[in-house]
Amino acid sequence: MEYKYLMYSHLITVIPCIFMGAYLLALRKGTPFHKLLGKIYMSLMMITAIITLFMPAYVGPQLLNHFGYIHLFSFLTIYSVPTAIFAVKKGQIKKHKLKMIFLYFGAIVIAGGFTLTPGRFLHTFFFGS
Numbered sequence: 001m002e003y004k005y006l007m008y009s010h011l012i013t014v015i016p017c018i019f020m021g022a023y024l025l026a027l028r029k030g031t032p033f034h035k036l037l038g039k040i041y042m043s044l045m046m047i048t049a050i051i052t053l054f055m056p057a058y059v060g061p062q063l064l065n066h067f068g069y070i071h072l073f074s075f076l077t078i079y080s081v082p083t084a085i086f087a088v089k090k091g092q093i094k095k096h097k098l099k100m101i102f103l104y105f106g107a108i109v110i111a112g113g114f115t116l117t118p119g120r121f122l123h124t125f126f127f128g129s
Contacts, residue, residue, distance in 0.1 A: 006055045007121060013048035017041055018112070021104040029097075042081045045107065049077035059119040073111035077103060 020041040024034060057068025084099035115122045 003055055006051055010048055010051045010055065013044045013051065014108075014112075017044050017048065018108055020044075021100075021108055025101065025104060029093075042085065045077050045103065046081050049074040049081075049107070059117065070111060070114050073107045077107045080107075 020037055024038055024041060028034065052071065052074045056062070056066045057070060059068065059070075062068055080099050080103040084096050084103070087093075087099060088096040114120075116126065117123055
């Protein structure tokens, strides 16, 4: 299977999340716009996490000849998004807020940082081989 299509699909879904997530964390909460943008952000995060599960890890050790440490962030996302939605629907705003902060910094900032390590596509793209 050609994995570059998965990688490009992942980039198309995750790059907007970098900006949407930062915007959502920085500005006023609870507005209709926040809720709408939050739904889009969470949908894109779930889509991107599911896409990554089909992408093999080429850097570092592998489990089942496919999964690497970076896939832990995919599972973090798949767990965090629904539980954050349930929390906000139950009125547990502090719990929702914490999950969204951890999701952004775990799945966007930290995982994004790992994608810049040598051997990964984005490292080659930005810094050469």
